[in-house]
Amino acid sequence: MVEYIVYRLGGLLEADDKLSVMGLSSAGELPPEDMELYNCASTVLRKFGVEGRHSVGAAVRTRSGKLYAALDLRSRKSAICAEPGAISAAHSAGDYELEAIIAVCRSRDGSRLIPISPCGSCRELIHYHQPECRVLFEYDGSVVNVKAAELFRFPLIQV
Numbered sequence: 001m002v003e004y005i006v007y008r009l010g011g012l013l014e015a016d017d018k019l020s021v022m023g024l025s026s027a028g029e030l031p032p033e034d035m036e037l038y039n040c041a042s043t044v045l046r047k048f049g050v051e052g053r054h055s056v057g058a059a060v061r062t063r064s065g066k067l068y069a070a071l072d073l074r075s076r077k078s079a080i081c082a083e084p085g086a087i088s089a090a091h092s093a094g095d096y097e098l099e100a101i102i103a104v105c106r107s108r109d110g111s112r113l114i115p116i117s118p119c120g121s122c123r124e125l126i127h128y129h130q131p132e133c134r135v136l137f138e139y140d141g142s143v144v145n146v147k148a149a150e151l152f153r154f155p156l157i158q159v
């Protein structure tokens with residue numbers, strides 16, 4: 001049995017200044033700690049992402065409550081996802097207990113940042129380091145919160 005939480009989209013967000021600033025117009029009713037994680041990943045992408053070099057921002061929250069963020073790295077011939085960078089940043093601070101992770105990329109029209117499901121390599125990586133880590137991503141119109149150990153039940157989604 002898959003244990004996951006689905007946050008339905010819609011409602012409520014127009015009244016929240018923080019959310020409208022971050023451009024999350026349809027990503028639902030996340031609990032504050034997960035909203036903070038989303039905002040952290042969004043901020044690193046919006047603030048430091050360079051067109052042509054970066055297209056994804058990721059943030060991980062550890063059991064200590066700290067957040068670590070990273071960008072993906074792209075060149076003409078290779079690419080490294082953002083999630084390993086965020087995990088490595090946590091590990092590099094001696095903070096190993098991963099609690100939740102999220103990665104975001106721009107929607108096609110650029111109007112918002114979408115929580116995306118990890119690629120196969122990142123799924124394996126997250127699971128290897130913390131099978132209980134929660135992974136948040138948009139799926140079928142909702143933000144899903146699922147343990148890394150259960151990620152393989154969800155298809156890879158092209159945004």
Ligand SMILES: [Zn+2]
Pocket residue numbers: 081082083118119120121122123
């Ligand atoms: Zn990946």
